Amino acid sequence: MKYAFSFLAVIALILIAGLGSQIPGMQYLFGVVLPYLAIMLFVGGFVYRVMDWAKSPVPFSIPTTCGQGSSLDFIKQDKLECPTTTTEVAGRMFLEIFFFRSLFRNTKSEIHDGPKVTYESSKWLWLFALIFHYSFLVIVLRHMRFFLEPVPFVLSILEGVDSMLQIGQPAMYLTDVFILVGLLFLYGRRLITRHVKYISLNNDYFPLVLIFSIAVTGILMRYFLRTDIDIINIKNLAIGLVTFSPVIGAKIGAIFYIHLFLVCTLLAYFPFSKLMHMGGVFMSPTRNMANNSRSKRHINPWNDPEIKPHSYAGYEDEFREFMVDAGIPVEKELAAAEDKA
Amino acid sequence: MYNKGTIIPGLVIFVLLVTSPIWFNGFKAATPPKPELPPGGEKNCVMPKEYMRDNHMVLLNQWRDSVLREEERVVVTVDGKNYRKGLQMACMQCHSNKEKFCDTCHTYADVNPYCWDCHLTPKEAASKEVTH
Numbered sequence: 287m288k289y290a291f292s293f294l295a296v297i298a299l300i301l302i303a304g305l306g307s308q309i310p311g312m313q314y315l316f317g318v319v320l321p322y323l324a325i326m327l328f329v330g331g332f333v334y335r336v337m338d339w340a341k342s343p344v345p346f347s348i349p350t351t352c353g354q355g356s357s358l359d360f361i362k363q364d365k366l367e368c369p370t371t372t373t374e375v376a377g378r379m380f381l382e383i384f385f386f387r388s389l390f391r392n393t394k395s396e397i398h399d400g401p402k403v404t405y406e407s408s409k410w411l412w413l414f415a416l417i418f419h420y421s422f423l424v425i426v427l428r429h430m431r432f433f434l435e436p437v438p439f440v441l442s443i444l445e446g447v448d449s450m451l452q453i454g455q456p457a458m459y460l461t462d463v464f465i466l467v468g469l470l471f472l473y474g475r476r477l478i479t480r481h482v483k484y485i486s487l488n489n490d491y492f493p494l495v496l497i498f499s500i501a502v503t504g505i506l507m508r509y510f511l512r513t514d515i516d517i518i519n520i521k522n523l524a525i526g527l528v529t530f531s532p533v534i535g536a537k538i539g540a541i542f543y544i545h546l547f548l549v550c551t552l553l554a555y556f557p558f559s560k561l562m563h564m565g566g567v568f569m570s571p572t573r574n575m576a577n578n579s580r581s582k583r584h585i586n587p588w589n590d591p592e593i594k595p596h597s598y599a600g601y602e603d604e605f606r607e608f609m610v611d612a613g614i615p616v617e618k619e620l621a622a623a624e625d626k627a
Numbered sequence: 628m629y630n631k632g633t634i635i636p637g638l639v640i641f642v643l644l645v646t647s648p649i650w651f652n653g654f655k656a657a658t659p660p661k662p663e664l665p666p667g668g669e670k671n672c673v674m675p676k677e678y679m680r681d682n683h684m685v686l687l688n689q690w691r692d693s694v695l696r697e698e699e700r701v702v703v704t705v706d707g708k709n710y711r712k713g714l715q716m717a718c719m720q721c722h723s724n725k726e727k728f729c730d731t732c733h734t735y736a737d738v739n740p741y742c743w744d745c746h747l748t749p750k751e752a753a754s755k756e757v758t759h
Contacts, residue, residue: 329645333638340634433648435657437737445737452741455688516680517736518659525657528648568637587629 289477292491296499296548303547304540316543317523318532324550331557332565339569347584349575352391356578370578379574383567386415411475418468421461422497424448425504428459432524454509462505469498493561496552503545514539660731665721671706673717684740687714714746723749 307316353367369375381387389412393405428445431437449457473494476486507515519535520542526532556562568574602609602616610620628634643650672679674686690712693699703710703717710717722728725748733740747755 325645329642333642336634336638337628340628340630343629430648431737434651435735437734442737442739446739455684455691455740456738457741512681512685514677514681517738518680518732521736522657522659525652529652529654529656530649531656565641569634 288486288488289491291488292495295492296495299496299548299551300499300503300544303544307540307543307547313534313538313543316547317534317538318527320550321527321546324553328553328556331554332562335557335562336565336569339566343587344571344575345586345588347575347577347579348572349577350572351577356581368577370576370581372576375574375576379568382573386412386419388573389415410471414468414471417464418472421465421468424461425459425465425501428461432521433528435521435525456508458509462501462508465501466498466505469494469501473498489559493552493555493559496548496555500545500548500552503541503548507539507541507545511539511541515542657735660735662729662731663724663727666723667721669706669721672721673703673705687718687742690714714742715749715752719749725750 303316306312349369351368353364354361355368356363356370363370365374366378366381369378378387390409392408392411394408395403395405397403424444427441428448431441431445434441448459448461451458451460473491476482476490476494514537516536516538519538522533522535523538552561556564599617602618606616606618606620609616674682679686694712700712700716703712710720719725725743732738
């Protein structure tokens with residue numbers, strides 16, 4: 287029941303914030319202190335993790351290739367699947383980062399009677415991962431209206447597109463629905479697909495449950511539990527945070543502190559979790575290296591520069607006498623080598 | 628550290644993006660909006676002030692549905708004065724200046740309600756009567 291633990295953890299977090307924020311004087315902790323701590327942990331931890339990766343040597347040229355490599359002129363190279371130049375690598379990275387191209391190739395393997403193994407394209411993961419990530423991005427960008435004054439025009443356009451169905455007031459956001467659908471799929475996949483369930487751990491379930499709870503508390507706050515949710519008051523707090531003059535004004539409903547506390551948890555948890563794939567996707571040597579090891583020698587950075595390359599010819603020069611003594615065949619005979627010398 | 632040339636600029640961009648609200652606002656605390664109280668001096672609204680701050684949009688949406696879909700344009704009475712249910716019929720009888728009342732907060736919080744797709748402010752309504 288490892289997936290149940292994530293729910294317990296998130297319920298505990300909700301209780302901490304929901305009850306804690308109602309204690310007089312604790313609003314400052316939940317509204318100001320913890321957000322500052324969380325963002326510092328997020329930025330600091332993120333930079334630390336990336337620097338840590340940057341310090342790790344890449345001993346071999348290990349790009350994953352899945353297409354025709356650069357070869358003779360009349361053989362067409364697959365430039366995206368087997369890039370040899372930086373531009374081609376950039377193209378491959380762009381498609382990976384913005385369109386999750388590697389998930390597009392996701393296949394489902396099944397064993398049928400026979401026994402016979404079948405491989406079938408399975409694009410659902412790709413589709414719902416795109417839905418989830420882009421919804422999350424739009425939601426984060428939409429929230430910038432609380433932190434920026436004056437609000438840039440592009441954010442108003444984004445908000446207008448997101449609420450274009452004009453359902454209800456405050457208007458329903460499409461991304462609110464999409465992110466829940468995406469998360470439900472990503473969570474359901476881990477429960478239903480047997481082999482994915484087998485390899486799923488707490489640290490796979492927890493972020494999904496946490497982000498789901500953040501979305502749900504946000505939706506509840508916007509559409510249903512509006513008591514003491516005065517947007518002006520909340521924006522004053524948010525602007526205060528980013529101008530280093532935070533003020534807790536009038537009373538803000540508990541649902542706001544729950545939402546904020548869960549976001550703080552996500553930010554603080556981020557650098558120590560699998561969510562670091564946000565930075566890691568840029569750092570993955572299997573994807574950001576060019577497959578050019580035949581034209582350009584990859585030097586293993588941990589090689590001792592004092593140890594010079596030792597060719598076979600040099601080796602034979604060093605040990606020729608002993609080799610001849612031991613009856614090991616040599617390329618140059620003893621006499622011939624001495625003549626030259 | 629390897630690949631300094633790309634990783635350090637990348638990290639700098641990341642940190643600048645995350646902290647962009649700090650630079651955008653330039654350490655200047657924003658001045659919260661002060662919506663203008665009704666020029667006519669009315670003191671009471673259809674609901675208490677706190678409720679209206681949080682929920683006026685919910686109430687307006689309910690009014691819209693009940694008026695347009697259920698034809699219940701009942702009369703709202705505040706302080707002995709009768710108003711017909713509706714944004715223009717009731718709310719804007721007192722809060723007559725959209726720019727100084729509605730828009731102050733809506734601009735601050737970047738809320739763009741579609742009320743004004745159909746409704747007119749009293750000023751606009753007056754100018755329409757003249758032209759037609």
